[in-house]
Amino acid sequence: MRTLAAAALALCGAGHAQDTRTVREPTLPPACAVLLPEPALPGRDDAPRIQAAIDKCKPGHALHLAAQGDKRAFTAGPLTLRSGVTLVVDAGATLFASTDPALFDRGRNTCGTIDAAGTGCRPFITGDGISGAGIMGDGSIDGQGGQRIDGKPETWWQIARRAQKEKLRQNVPRLIQLERSQEFTMYRITLRNAANFHVAMNRVDGFTAWGIRIDTPHDARNTDGIDPGSSRNVTIAHSHIRTGDDNVAIKAGHNGPSENISILHNRFYSGHGMSIGSETNGGVHNVLVEDLDMDGTTSGLRIKSNDRRGGVVKGIVYRNVCLRNVQWPLYIDTNYVPAPPGDLIPDYQEVRMERVHSLTPGRNVILQGYDEKRPLRLTLDDVVVDGSPVMKIEFAHLAGQVNPPGAKGIDCSKRLVPFPDDAARVAKQGDELLLPK
Template sequence: MDIIVVIASVVLLSATNVHGRKDLAEPASAGGTDFEAFNCRAQSGSIMDFGGVGDGKTSNTKAFQAAITKLGAAPGGGQLIIPAGKFLTSPFKLASHFTLYLQKDAVILAAPEEAEYPVVDALPSYGKGNGPGMGRFTPFISGSDLTDVVITGDNGTIDGQGQFWYDKDATLKAHRPHLIEIMNTKDILISKVTLANSPSYHFHPVYSSNVIVRGITILANLTTKNTDGIIPDSTTNMLIEDSYIASGEDCVSLKSGMDDFGVKFAKPTSQIAIRRLTCITPTSSLISIGSEMSGGVSDVRAEDNTVINSESGIRIKTNPGRGGHVKDIHVRKITMDTMKWAFFMTGEFASQPNKNPPAATPPVIEGINLMDMTAKNVSTAGQLGGIKGHPFNGICMSNITIEMAKAPPPAPPAWNCSDVAGTSSTVTPPICPPLAAKGPPACKFPTDKLPIETVKLQKCPVQVSAKASGPSASPVGKAPSPSP
């Protein structure tokens, strides 16, 4: 689907959003004079101070490298301001105690040149690329072993120019690059920006903790696979909220490594809160867990989300040799409209090619709580299949109403279930026998808060002129102390 159609869909959703939120695609403020961050920065500079040219044609690679090197080393931290304009650049790396701020109408364009994206090693929890002998291209924006990284602004855009990569898919020798990938990092905030046209994943935090995604827009080609929105991967204590995602793959996808690599690396994804999202994904799901979940996924809390025109609402994927676990998943207050499946769970998801044998231990799937949901125009209420001899246990469904799409007779079954076990209450249409045992009036949803939900951010200033202050300017603001 053309990106113009995607934008139109997002505008329409904002006008009819069931949560009554202001359109998050609008500028955060008229002047863009302050923003939230873990800590404010002592030094501030514009990309223009480092030779930036915002004509959409001139390379700004050297300007970004110089600016991040200078401001990233500034005592008290530094912030780089991107003014209105289109700034073309090759991939670049972020720094600790660093803020990348995009003003209104600012666009960072990813250079469409394969030679600028070297092939990098596979992540240790995967051990390879997603196909035989294939690696992965370096991400457009990346960082590793950092502390306190912020990408924010007045709804500026980071554009991956993914069509260049989609057109070359059949000839690529490695997997398409991610737009933003931050690894082994503590305290990450992405807010009030638009991420668009990523060659692959849009935001991929991996082996990281204390991550906040708030008030962003993600726009992708709706027919291109692997353009997932937000992918917490072996990452803990993360809050995702108040955002729009239109994607050709899952809007939020939770992962933790694959097969023997993920089992051995043993770094789970846990303590994840997902709330007040609006999602469009014709071929995938609002929230997907797996299939790469060999390090484990647990303590996921999702509520007050809307998904429209999607293949499925909630999806869990694994296979008999994958190992790991999916436990303590809590989802409530989801509104679904036009779905193939409201719920999709499978223990027979096709394994990806792997030179090493898969983990011998079957995965453990248990404690899946789904409640207080409505759906309409749904082809199949649930496609739920566990693993023979190792069923998915402890599935609880309560207060769920699904309106089935009209179909010519004979009508297909609303539910298809095998190798699953659990309880239910007040589910329409009547649920399948393996889940028909009477359960409590409501399934479980935690009442405590995750640590990331209690973090108090600082209000930090930013200059709004195109030139902004130089790298040797006087301090523009400093937080009294790190956030708890």
């Protein structure tokens, strides 16, 4: 059984915290029931029978969705998870979100439209006020964001793009939403094609994602991978994420801080990078990003906010990071999406980068504090950006520098590997899943 806490603490040192839990590789709970696919019929909704099985499952057990021969698909409207119950999608099976907006509508008949609010759809899978639940398995959950919505000429993603052009908001369902919950675990599952965020959390204490994949096209708008919001004790480990927006975005709004977060041994591909923000007014504290590879993201290590949603970001450590073909390898910005000024000032303190190497220069490197009273305070140790990067440094107190004399950067030659396909991911030796490190 692999554990992360001891290694992380040894690397991080007493001066910088991260997830305060001892996080071990999860295991699947014993099964309470197994559901098999039913014949495909137009408009089929498997949600009632899946939900009934979840509701009957005893805490500490798991409901399995399993393939049978050439029957591999479940299609459902919204599902609600229960405390202590794990939903397992077995290898070969896929749980599809329905394309019927009426199933997700919150009662205003706006799901599948655009308006000024963008709150018309329920998530596909919700966990609210629960403890000890999870989503696991070697199968996949598919949000069908690229499929045409029932009764409409557009896909969920096309609605999102139209909302962007018309400066409005899309009413589309998130894939997984966690609210006010504790000790939620995701293990080995593949998430695909979310209509909106893949995993969003708010006021969660204790979240583990281990060995999961998120696989969605690079041009699918607002399809963030994992977004811890106002949450604490979060570990995301040994996972592979390619998507159309932030691969991971740590946020903290009016519901309080995000703190004690570990992002360990992960690989990011298309997406907007390893982000903090843009909502930071609740405070983001004590984050460790260790052993991260980013290949083809737009931004790399990014902290983004402005004076309408800014706050204190403090105790952030990036260590042992490789980047390639990233447009902005280092991007720390206090004027993200300029607009009329506000009074929620971004304040970035105690940020540290160690052993960071970008093999390509990108467009530029941005290291920007807010003003002379609230400068970026950043320590740089063996940080190398190859080529001749354009540097934009403003209101920044730097200890060390990018590309110090004689520095060659850490060796990234064997680390940047392709996104693992299904066959490589589920290769097993005994009962242990083999995952690239």
